[in-house]
Amino acid sequence: xxxxxxxxxxxxxxxxxxxxxxxxxxxxxxxxxxxxxxxxxxxxxxxxxxxxxxxxxxxxxxxxxxxxxxxxxxxxxxxxxxxxxxxxxxxxxxxxxxxxxxxxxxxxxxxxxxxxxxxxxxxxxxxxxxxxxxxxxxxxxxxxxxxxxxxxxxxxxxxxxxxxxxxxxxxxxxxxxxxxxxxxxxxxxxxxxxxxxxxxxxxxxxxxxxxxxxxxxxxxxxxxxxxxxxxxxxxxxxxxxxxxxxxxxxxxxxxxxxxxxxxxxxxxxxxxxxxxxxxxxxxxxxxxxxxxxxxxxxxxxxxxxxxxxxxxxxxxxxxxxxxxxxxxxxxxxxxxxxxxxxxxxxxxxxxx
Numbered sequence: 001x002x003x004x005x006x007x008x009x010x011x012x013x014x015x016x017x018x019x020x021x022x023x024x025x026x027x028x029x030x031x032x033x034x035x036x037x038x039x040x041x042x043x044x045x046x047x048x049x050x051x052x053x054x055x056x057x058x059x060x061x062x063x064x065x066x067x068x069x070x071x072x073x074x075x076x077x078x079x080x081x082x083x084x085x086x087x088x089x090x091x092x093x094x095x096x097x098x099x100x101x102x103x104x105x106x107x108x109x110x111x112x113x114x115x116x117x118x119x120x121x122x123x124x125x126x127x128x129x130x131x132x133x134x135x136x137x138x139x140x141x142x143x144x145x146x147x148x149x150x151x152x153x154x155x156x157x158x159x160x161x162x163x164x165x166x167x168x169x170x171x172x173x174x175x176x177x178x179x180x181x182x183x184x185x186x187x188x189x190x191x192x193x194x195x196x197x198x199x200x201x202x203x204x205x206x207x208x209x210x211x212x213x214x215x216x217x218x219x220x221x222x223x224x225x226x227x228x229x230x231x232x233x234x235x236x237x238x239x240x241x242x243x244x245x246x247x248x249x250x251x252x253x254x255x256x257x258x259x260x261x262x263x264x265x266x267x268x269x270x271x272x273x274x275x276x277x278x279x280x281x282x283x284x285x286x287x288x289x290x291x292x293x294x295x296x297x298x299x300x301x302x303x304x305x306x307x308x309x310x311x312x313x314x315x316x317x318x319x320x321x322x323x324x325x326x327x328x329x330x331x332x333x334x335x336x337x338x339x340x341x342x343x344x345x346x347x348x349x350x351x352x
Contacts, residue, residue: 013056016029016031016056017051017054017056019042020042020048020054021048028058029042029056029057029058029059030056030057030059030060030063030076031054031055031056031057032054032055032056032057032063032066032068033049033053033054034053034054034055035049035050035053036049037067037068037069038068038069038070038071039057039060039063039064039068039069039070039071039076040071040073040074040076041071041074041076043074043085043086044071044073044074044076045073045074045089045116045117045120045123045124046071046073046074046120060076060077063076073115073116086124086127086128087128087303089114089116089121089124090124090125090128090129090303092113092114093110093113093114093121093124093125093133094125094129094136096109096110096113097110097133097136097137104134104137105133105137106118107119107121107122107133110122110125110133121133126300127300127301128301128303128304129273129301129304131273131276135273136273190209190233190236190237191209191210191236191237191239192207192208192209192214192215192229192233192236192237192238192239193207193208193238193239193240193241193244194206194207194208194215194226194229194238194239194240194241194244195240195241195242195243195244195245195248196222196225196226197245197248198222199248199252200345200349201218201255201342201345201346201349202218202219202220202225202338202342203218203219203220203221203222203224203225204216204217204218204225204248204251204319205217205219205225205226205228205229206244206245206247206248206251207229207232207233207238207244208241208244208247208265208267209267211265211267212265212266212267213247213265213266213267213317213320214266214267214268214316214317215228215229215232215233215316215317216247216251216316216317216318216319216320217229217318217338218318218338218339218342219338232316250320251318251319251320252319254286254319254320254322255286255319255346255349255350256349256350257286266317266320266321268316268317268321270311270314273304273307273311274311274314276299277295277299277307277308277311277312278311278315278317278321280295280298280299281295281312281315281321281322281323281325281326282320282321282322284322284325284326286350287350287351288325289325289326289327289347290325290326290327291326291327291328291329292305292306292308292309292312292326292328292329293305293329295308295326296308309326312326313335313337315337318337318338319346322346323336323337324336324342324343324346324347325347325350333347
């Protein structure tokens with residue numbers, strides 16, 4: 001019997017409480033807070049109550065019958081689910097950030113847009129999108145800078161159109177992995193060493209800057225492998241360096257040996273979200289696979305399956321960043337930048 005004189009529906013209180021603690025939960029029950037007289041759905045952005053004050057009900061009708069009133073934040077009697085509400089709020093925040101990419105949007109403003117506290121807005125956006133609002137805005141600027149430079153705009157115009165307040169800010173941010181001027185010139189002035197070696201999975205080409213490995217591709221011949229480096233960095237200063245073959249050995253070790261240490265010296269160039277995806281790929285154990293949706297959920301952004309797939313497709317360092325470990329939801333190998341047959345061969349080698 002609760003303090004309102006009604007029996008709470010027979011729910012497993014511990015399992016229900018764990019669901020309340022899960023911000024991505026889409027459970028059908030509601031929980032009520034005895035100290036406030038309000039009931040909410042799991043996933044409500046309001047502050048979590050103390051466990052001792054919480055009661056659980058299978059339906060909103062039962063909660064109302066017990067004397068509780070609905071929360072004005074999560075609106076538990078609305079037809080949409082908490083999952084849908086969170087996705088809707090995240091989309092609203094994303095649209096606001098994209099519309100105002102040329103200035104820094106404060107958290108207080110995001111909270112006003114979503115109708116929740118600034119801290120709750122930041123937390124919700126990061127959980128849904130896999131990046132903080134600030135990191136997301138930075139990636140937007142970097143993407144716009146890339147597009148403007150590729151379209152032939154001057155470096156100065158591209159920098160300001162991308163929302164950077166000054167040229168120095170764009171150069172300090174290094175969103176391209178190289179300076180904007182070098183990116184606009186196809187990597188002109190960038191010094192990149194490269195080599196190729198034959199392996200059981202075909203010819204492997206590796207390329208590296210002074211910051212670390214920036215390219216690892218698979219091809220059917222030495223010429224084709226080296227051509228991939230030239231195509232990726234058409235105006236860079238390329239030179240052959242046989243000592244880079246050690247990277248090939250590390251890549252093969254990552255396929256053959258579960259305990260092989262992955263190198264830290266990777267010059268991965270991408271947006272904040274892409275870097276998160278590539279880091280998540282490196283965490284998939286050898287011999288295991290994930291679907292794109294599973295990987296998105298493991299990253300804490302279940303609504304970003306397409307963005308995850310796109311980041312996998314843009315991976316510049318195969319094997320060491322094992323995008324071949326991601327498969328279709330049906331179990332099919334789907335596409336692979338270096339060929340589906342190679343993908344199958346790599347997965348078979350890791351399972352043996």
